[in-house]
Amino acid sequence: MGKPTHLSEADIAEFGRELDAVRDEVMNDVGERDARYIHNILATQRYSEVVGRAMLMAGFLPPAWLSGVGLLSLSKILENMEIGHNVMHGQWDWMNDPALDSGTYEWDNTCPSDQWKHSHNYVHHTFTNIVDLDRDLGYSVLRMSEDQAWEPRFLVQPGIALTLAAFFQWGVALHDLEWERIGKDKSWSEVGTQARGIWGKVRNQLFKDYVAFPLLAGPMAPFVISGNFAANFNRNIWSFMIIFCGHFTDEVEMFDVEETRDEARGQWYLRQLLGSSNLDGSVPFHILSGHLSYQIEHHLFPDMPSHRYREIAPRVQAICERYGLNYNTGPLSKQFGGVVKRILRMSLPHRRKGNTLADESSVDAPVYAEAA
Amino acid sequence: MKPVVKKLLGSPLVGALTSPLSVDDYLALIDRRLSLREPRGRVSAVARQTPDSVTLTIEPNDNWTGHRPGQHLLLGVDLDGVRHSRCFSIVSAPGDPLIEVTVKRNGDGRVSNFLVDHAERGQLIYLSPAEGDFCPGPSVPESALLISAGSGITPVMGVLRDWLARDLVQDVVFVHYARSATDMIYAAELAALDARHPGLRVETVYTAEGGGRIDAAALDARVPDLAERETWLCGPAGFMDAAEPLVRARSNRPLHREQFAATRREAAHGEGAVQFVKSDIAASGENGSLLEVAEGAGLKPAYGCRMGICHACKCRVSEGTVRDLRTNRVRDVRDTDLQLCIHAAAGDVAVEL
Ligand SMILES: Cc1cc2nc3c(=O)[nH]c(=O)nc-3n(C[C@H](O)[C@H](O)[C@H](O)COP(=O)(O)OP(=O)(O)OC[C@H]3O[C@@H](n4cnc5c(N)ncnc54)[C@H](O)[C@@H]3O)c2cc1C
Ligand code: FES
Numbered sequence: 001m002g003k004p005t006h007l008s009e010a011d012i013a014e015f016g017r018e019l020d021a022v023r024d025e026v027m028n029d030v031g032e033r034d035a036r037y038i039h040n041i042l043a044t045q046r047y048s049e050v051v052g053r054a055m056l057m058a059g060f061l062p063p064a065w066l067s068g069v070g071l072l073s074l075s076k077i078l079e080n081m082e083i084g085h086n087v088m089h090g091q092w093d094w095m096n097d098p099a100l101d102s103g104t105y106e107w108d109n110t111c112p113s114d115q116w117k118h119s120h121n122y123v124h125h126t127f128t129n130i131v132d133l134d135r136d137l138g139y140s141v142l143r144m145s146e147d148q149a150w151e152p153r154f155l156v157q158p159g160i161a162l163t164l165a166a167f168f169q170w171g172v173a174l175h176d177l178e179w180e181r182i183g184k185d186k187s188w189s190e191v192g193t194q195a196r197g198i199w200g201k202v203r204n205q206l207f208k209d210y211v212a213f214p215l216l217a218g219p220m221a222p223f224v225i226s227g228n229f230a231a232n233f234n235r236n237i238w239s240f241m242i243i244f245c246g247h248f249t250d251e252v253e254m255f256d257v258e259e260t261r262d263e264a265r266g267q268w269y270l271r272q273l274l275g276s277s278n279l280d281g282s283v284p285f286h287i288l289s290g291h292l293s294y295q296i297e298h299h300l301f302p303d304m305p306s307h308r309y310r311e312i313a314p315r316v317q318a319i320c321e322r323y324g325l326n327y328n329t330g331p332l333s334k335q336f337g338g339v340v341k342r343i344l345r346m347s348l349p350h351r352r353k354g355n356t357l358a359d360e361s362s363v364d365a366p367v368y369a370e371a372a
Numbered sequence: 373m374k375p376v377v378k379k380l381l382g383s384p385l386v387g388a389l390t391s392p393l394s395v396d397d398y399l400a401l402i403d404r405r406l407s408l409r410e411p412r413g414r415v416s417a418v419a420r421q422t423p424d425s426v427t428l429t430i431e432p433n434d435n436w437t438g439h440r441p442g443q444h445l446l447l448g449v450d451l452d453g454v455r456h457s458r459c460f461s462i463v464s465a466p467g468d469p470l471i472e473v474t475v476k477r478n479g480d481g482r483v484s485n486f487l488v489d490h491a492e493r494g495q496l497i498y499l500s501p502a503e504g505d506f507c508p509g510p511s512v513p514e515s516a517l518l519i520s521a522g523s524g525i526t527p528v529m530g531v532l533r534d535w536l537a538r539d540l541v542q543d544v545v546f547v548h549y550a551r552s553a554t555d556m557i558y559a560a561e562l563a564a565l566d567a568r569h570p571g572l573r574v575e576t577v578y579t580a581e582g583g584g585r586i587d588a589a590a591l592d593a594r595v596p597d598l599a600e601r602e603t604w605l606c607g608p609a610g611f612m613d614a615a616e617p618l619v620r621a622r623s624n625r626p627l628h629r630e631q632f633a634a635t636r637r638e639a640a641h642g643e644g645a646v647q648f649v650k651s652d653i654a655a656s657g658e659n660g661s662l663l664e665v666a667e668g669a670g671l672k673p674a675y676g677c678r679m680g681i682c683h684a685c686k687c688r689v690s691e692g693t694v695r696d697l698r699t700n701r702v703r704d705v706r707d708t709d710l711q712l713c714i715h716a717a718a719g720d721v722a723v724e725l
Pocket of ligand 2: 674678679681713714
């Protein structure tokens, strides 16, 4: 597992400098074009929500209900993936627009943005794919790496994964409570404060989607309730798929704490690269994924305006090629297939013997081993 | 927006329907000037009195709560995708429903150059509430001296317009210093007012056309009865530094001043190391205010007045020891929002930029 051996420390430092240069070039160039992009996304998200909710009010007509669900799903997906997630990363802070400020933006998700920024921006983006540190590795309910000890509960993890997919935003909401720490180095009062934050978000979303809009709809309430439920469900499934494809595909690497101690910038980049995987697809697909289809670029440069990932991806890929590093990408079907395989495989008490590469020939075979 | 519509949109129910976004986020689909709380406006007229200035008339939305004469506000414009806010004095009288400002080109400054060259009707402008104490109260003295230089004419003009609108001008002398006749904003308006109002005497000095800079002799000649006058003064820092002692030496009556730029402070440098946490950059704290240190390190923090009045440069300091450049007071802070332009490092400081 872990980092490649064919690169010297100087190589890795140079690799880091090349990536820094890409980053600097883009960050010095952000401006009008980027502002126009995000304003178009914001307008699309809001129009599709308004029209979608209006159509659900005529939901007794099946075509209206279906298009209502489609538009509202689109809106909810855009809001969480391309807007909320990216705004909270500070991708649009340079605009000085209070409505797009990472410090204050609140997204349409049962997870409060401050808790998200801790569990995601800090814990996950800093300790990406380090076993025992990155709490996104299986979200403490799934076993996603051989290096996580097997327990009998993992036998049912395919079922748990399905449930998590259906209720993904609720899993995200509870994630930062860090239940494994409660009563140890995390006090109940801290948990209580967090729980109150979550309850505030839960209450607002439930009230909006299942009380207020149904009330407005009068006799159409059942169609509005079912439509809103369907849109939330669709978003859960979609974000689960995209996010799991980001770090749990077949070829993705996991790391242990030891090998990541005192990482220099280049080594950090290297881990982000090897711990992430991309999805190929069309421009609309990338936008709907919040450009997390460019998970590699996102993990290298989390605060770069997302649509720029599309532009720099060929350059990042070329740099990786020159250094003989695996740039893990593929269509959704292939990558998600790898995720499913991993979930199934890890549910069984398979454990790598020793730490030699030979033993993992079928699993996690890193491409750089050949390139070396 | 009609009050009843605004009340409805501001109700908790509509708030719940838009949560966690705001009603403003949806109003923006119709018109970005619309907002439940934020003052915003549109440019309704553009006039260019001189080659290097532009006079904007701005129609504010109903969140604008008005102003007192001589106050200023922050005008925000989006340039190349970035919101920039700068201070400008309000020239229009408080009774006027429209806001008038005149912007003079300031070197190669971003906002002033953009507005002078490209401002046009219909442009969206973000506003702040009016601020400032140039005119502490509504009363008008029996005799007054208004004295300004360059673009410093704007707040003084605002004060004069208010008095005229309320018909309270009894004995006002207005001395204005401009580089040349072609450079002078509000020249035509002042000349007309001078001719029409017996209680108003306007003296214009063109410094580049032999008028001479302000000095004791000239002031005594132009305003022999200065001792009885209450004074309003505004102009560039150098002009203020020269004019203020002259006026104070001649009159004990109140002197009101409005300043466009900070006077050069003695020790604008800091000490210690500044860590910019988000961008992971370290810099020496020696080179000026935290704002200047950040800019020197290649960061682009937001700013407005650069002198501690607009709060545009406010930024969270996670911890450190800072010196307030206005008072020289040193203090330890932790997780505090500070105005970067008027604080320097007085030890190690971690700034969330
Ligand atoms: C209370 C108050 C009221 C005011 N009222 C008015 C008014 O009514 N009318 C008016 O015209 N002005 C007024 N001003 C002044 C006005 O706010 C400034 O002129 C304005 O900030 C100019 O903004 P800018 O973006 O054009 O310049 P900025 O970009 O902020 O630059 C300001 C100055 O610094 C220089 N500069 C910029 N960047 C650098 C750099 N990297 N290195 C060195 N120098 C640099 C510029 O050339 C310029 O001279 C007022 C100011 C205050 C505080
Ligand atoms: S820039 Fe105005 S307070 Fe600092």
